[in-house]
Each structure stands twice: as structure tokens, then as C-alpha cells.
Amino acid sequence: MDNQTGSDIICEDVIGSFIDGERVDPGALKAALARPEGRDYLIDLLALRDLTGDVAPFTASAPPARPLSPLFPWAAAAALIVCIGGGFLAGARVTRVALAPAATTAVIAPDARVRAPEPTRLVRLEPGVNWTETSGGK
Amino acid sequence: MATADGLFAQHREGVFRYLCRSVGQADTARDLTQEVFLRVARSPVPDAEPPALRAWVFKIARNLALNHARDGQRRPEAPDPPERAGPPTQELAIALRQALERLPAIERDVFLMRETAGLSYDEIAAACEITSDAVRSRLQRARGHLRETLGGALSARGARGVRLTTPR
Secondary structure, three states: OOOOOHHHHHHHHHHHHHHOOOOOOHHHHHHHHHOHHHHHHHHHHHHHHHHHOOOOOOOOOOOOOOOOOOOHHHHHHHHHHHHHHHHHHHHHHHHHHHHOOOOOOOOOOHHHOOOOOOOOOOOOOOOOOOOOOOOOOO | OOOHHHHHHHHHHHHHHHHHHHHOOHHHHHHHHHHHHHHHHHOOOOOOOHHHHHHHHHHHHHHHHHHHHHHHHHOOOOOOOOOOOOOHHHHHHHHHHHHHHHOOHHHHHHHHHHHHHOOOHHHHHHHHOOOHHHHHHHHHHHHHHHHHHHHHHHHHHHHOOOOOOOOO
């Protein structure tokens, strides 16, 4: 590469541009291809192209996700508001039903009240008795 | 007006081939190709002529490839698989990958956009944000380096027969 002459560089430039489909001067192309180095260069570029493009075809694991509609965020927000509003209304309705007075009220007659049982033994509090005695107690 | 679906249908193969050679791994290239078109789908597609749109898509692909390379430099490198004696084509493919890795990034991108996806000089110039003359000189330099590095292997490939093709 470093010991290339100016004519080598022009020759490669013309041949490179030619195989790339760019417009080239026909005289320059003729001159480039008249040189053995130019013909070698052309063959090498074609081989290089053949080698570089030799890649297995693309197989996508899944097609790329379709773009979301610009309306999607608004639709999602509207659905959320409907859900929250509906939930609030349903909850308020259930709470009203729960707080409403029962349709029937039980009335307990005074004589039907439950009385405490009568005592079977009476223990009197006697002042002076040592309740904390521990000696000989059983 | 072009759509994201239309751009995907037209350019997925070219973008994949470019990324495949740029990052050197088909699986990574596949993921990056998906990412390119996700970004295309999420962005408003410019109201422009097809060549400008193609340059726009490849600019996104190039930026992702550069980001990937930068992230790879920060991450500890995975050990290279042991070299195995394979068929000549495989050896040549490995040699090409190594030769591409040694090129300066801009030369590699210019060369790959031309040879794997068939972008014109003007499209490459728009994608890489350089002039068309710079594309021409970078391309010629990249070809010179690759020819020098691959040397005889390239001649052997040429000896199998060549044909004048235009990359798609």
C-alpha cells in the first residue's frame, strides 16, 4: 500500500468506482484495465465482494412490534377512569346497603332478661385477718 | 409516504448483513436488526426519498453497532472459541472477520455498507455523516487494507470464479 504510485491509486479508484456503479471516465477505465495490476485488482475486489456478502439470510425470531397508536395512551387513561369510577360507585352502593337499618327489630321483654344466679356461699371480709400468712398454711 | 413495515421489508436483509459483518456474530446481529426496526417503528418516518430513508435506517444501524462495540469494550470479553481446522471457506470467513476488526471503524462501516447492503456513495455519506469524496477514499483505503491482509486467500477465492454482482 505504501509504495503505491499515483497511477496505481487512480487505477484502483477508477476500478473501485466502476464496480460500485458510479460514473467513471471510459478512457481512465480502459487505461486501468489495460494494466495487469488493474485486472488483478478488479478480480480481487469481486472476490472480496463475494466473500463479504456471503451471509445467511435474516430470520427474525418475531416480527418487530407494531407501533402503538397515538390514541393508545388516551384510551388506556379513559379505561382507567371508567374502572375507578365504576368501582367507586359500586362500593358506595354496597356501603349504603350495609348501613341501612334492618327491616326487623328484635324487642326483648324486661322479664325475659337473663338474671345472675343466686350465691351458694358467702365470704365476709374481716378486718385484722392476715391474708398474706405463709407459715403452715395448707 | 414510507411506513416502518415497508422499510423493514425492504432493508432487513441489508441491515442484517451489515450488522453481521460489523459485530461478527449472527445472533447479536439478529437482535440488533430487530432493535433497528423497533427504533424505526417508534420514530416518525421522515418524509423523504427512498435513498435518504435507506441512509436513515443505516444510520440507526451504525449507531447501534457502535454502541454495541463500546459496551463490549466495557464488558470483560468472552474468551474466543478455540480455533479449529475447518473447511477453507470457514477459515477465510474467520480471516475476513479478523481483518475487518483491524480496520478503523469508519473504514469498516463505509466498506460494509457498500459491500453488504449496496448503498451508494451518497447514501453512505449521509449515514456516516461524511462527504461522498471521503466515502470514496475511505472505501478505497479499506479495500486496500483488506486485500493486503487477506492476500493469497482472496486470490484463491477468486480462482473459484468471480462474477460482477451488485450488493442488494
